[in-house]
Every structure is written in structure tokens, then in C-alpha cells.
Amino acid sequence: MKSGQKWDNGVKKKLPGCPSDNGIIVRAFCIEDYRAVIALWRRTEGVGLNESDTRRAIAAYLRHNPRMSFVAERDGRIIGAVLCGHDGRRGYLHHLAVAKRYRHRGIGRQLVNACLAKLRKADIPKCNILIFADNAAGMKFWAHTGWKLRTELQVMQIRLENGRGTGNDCPC
Numbered sequence: 001m002k003s004g005q006k007w008d009n010g011v012k013k014k015l016p017g018c019p020s021d022n023g024i025i026v027r028a029f030c031i032e033d034y035r036a037v038i039a040l041w042r043r044t045e046g047v048g049l050n051e052s053d054t055r056r057a058i059a060a061y062l063r064h065n066p067r068m069s070f071v072a073e074r075d076g077r078i079i080g081a082v083l084c085g086h087d088g089r090r091g092y093l094h095h096l097a098v099a100k101r102y103r104h105r106g107i108g109r110q111l112v113n114a115c116l117a118k119l120r121k122a123d124i125p126k127c128n129i130l131i132f133a134d135n136a137a138g139m140k141f142w143a144h145t146g147w148k149l150r151t152e153l154q155v156m157q158i159r160l161e162n163g164r165g166t167g168n169d170c171p172c
Helices: 031-043 055-064 107-121 136-144
Strands: 005-008 011-014 017-019 024-028 070-074 077-086 090-098 126-129
Touching: 024 107, 031 055, 031 070, 031 077, 031 090, 055 077, 070 107, 077 107, 090 107, 107 126
Parallel strands: 090 126
Antiparallel strands: 005 011, 017 024, 024 070, 070 077, 077 090
């Protein structure tokens, strides 16, 4: 099945999207796009993939944040993608990627703007992104599009699989 199509009661149908004047359609990311999107992410420098990016994990993310993540396609091929979600207070963008031959045409900005519009509609006042410290091209893109570096913050993380963590299970 081509990207941008889904089965509806046994009938393949085209998903709605927003065509632009350059023949590129930005539309909601659906799990049927996973194979093409993961291939794009794997080819994109600055995108780090891990156990959170399996088909199952992405399907859960998309269910938890319905119609907030987007893909860009041209002639039925995925050429850009971004994950978007929120926790009720802050929005988060992950894995913005545009195929190399389609960069510097405003596609990344279109994808980001689609996400930000959805976050605004959900009354989310701020959005955050995580960028690898050595991703100079990513830093340049985000700064150019109005994002500000929060130098007073650092990221900390703990893995929760295999019984690891603080060892303090919730008593509730």
C-alpha cells in the first residue's frame, strides 16, 4: 500500500492533506507510513533512534497524540516527517526530518507549523524540542525559525525497563 492511503472497511482510500503549490502534501502521520518514515529517519543525520522508535512504540505515540504528527509527501512518497505530542502542559516535537534533496524548500517549516497549529488548538502554551549538542544544522534550522536555546536547562533521564529505576514503586 502506498503511503497516504489506508483501509476503511476494506476499501483503500486517500487520506486528506494540505497540498501546497509545489506539489507537496502535508498530512497526518498514520502508522501505515511507518516503514517509509523510519527509513527516512535512518538516513537523516541528527536523528537518533532507539527502542522508543519501534513500530509498536510509534503506534502508541500516534494513538496517544491523535492527528498531531505529520508527514510530507510528493508523488505518493514520504519526503518529510515529524512527531508531535503533548503532556497537557507542554508540547514536544521529535525527529523532524526532510529528505536531503527536498531541503531548503520550506518543508520542515510546513511540518513544524502544522504541529504548532495542533498544539495551539489543544491550548498548549509552549513547545519543546531536544537536539543533539553536535547537531549544528539542526540548531541553525531551529534558531532560524524562532526557537530559543534554554541554556539554564539540562536534560536528565532514567531508563525504566527491566525493573531498573529508583526502586520506589508507587504505593497507589
